[in-house]
Amino acid sequence: MLVASLFHYTPARNLHDNVHYWQRMLNLQSWQVSVERVRAMELDRETLGDIDVCVERKTARIRLLREQDYDLPLWRARADQMLTLAHEMVHLKRLVAARGERWDDERTTNDETLTLLRRLHRWPELMAVEKP
Numbered sequence: 001m002l003v004a005s006l007f008h009y010t011p012a013r014n015l016h017d018n019v020h021y022w023q024r025m026l027n028l029q030s031w032q033v034s035v036e037r038v039r040a041m042e043l044d045r046e047t048l049g050d051i052d053v054c055v056e057r058k059t060a061r062i063r064l065l066r067e068q069d070y071d072l073p074l075w076r077a078r079a080d081q082m083l084t085l086a087h088e089m090v091h092l093k094r095l096v097a098a099r100g101e102r103w104d105d106e107r108t109t110n111d112e113t114l115t116l117l118r119r120l121h122r123w124p125e126l127m128a129v130e131k132p
Helices: 002-008 015-025 074-098 106-119 125-127
Strands: 032-038 051-054 059-065
Touching: 015 032, 015 074, 032 074, 051 074, 059 074, 074 106, 074 125, 106 125
Parallel strands: 032 059
Antiparallel strands: 051 059
């Protein structure tokens, strides 16, 4: 029983360290990316996060739903935050690579994010995808 409890314990991640990780993995080091946790009312309905980009300045702001506003156990909410962060960083990578093509397609971004997470063995993020 203790082992199961430890497995589901997911400490709050340092979001800024994770942003830097994704910048390295996606070759986005020249971008200034900020991240913050926000209340549900600050995001579009049924949205877990979003990204606001200024291409000219090479800046991006990622907003993630705060843990308190999830209807999930804390460990799962934190895993979902990490998944959403990765997803938004893939959106940024797709924007940079788009050159006029569509970069905001959710289905393609979801597929690319999951492929990348599996390839990099990012289990905390993948836990959010698994069915309870």
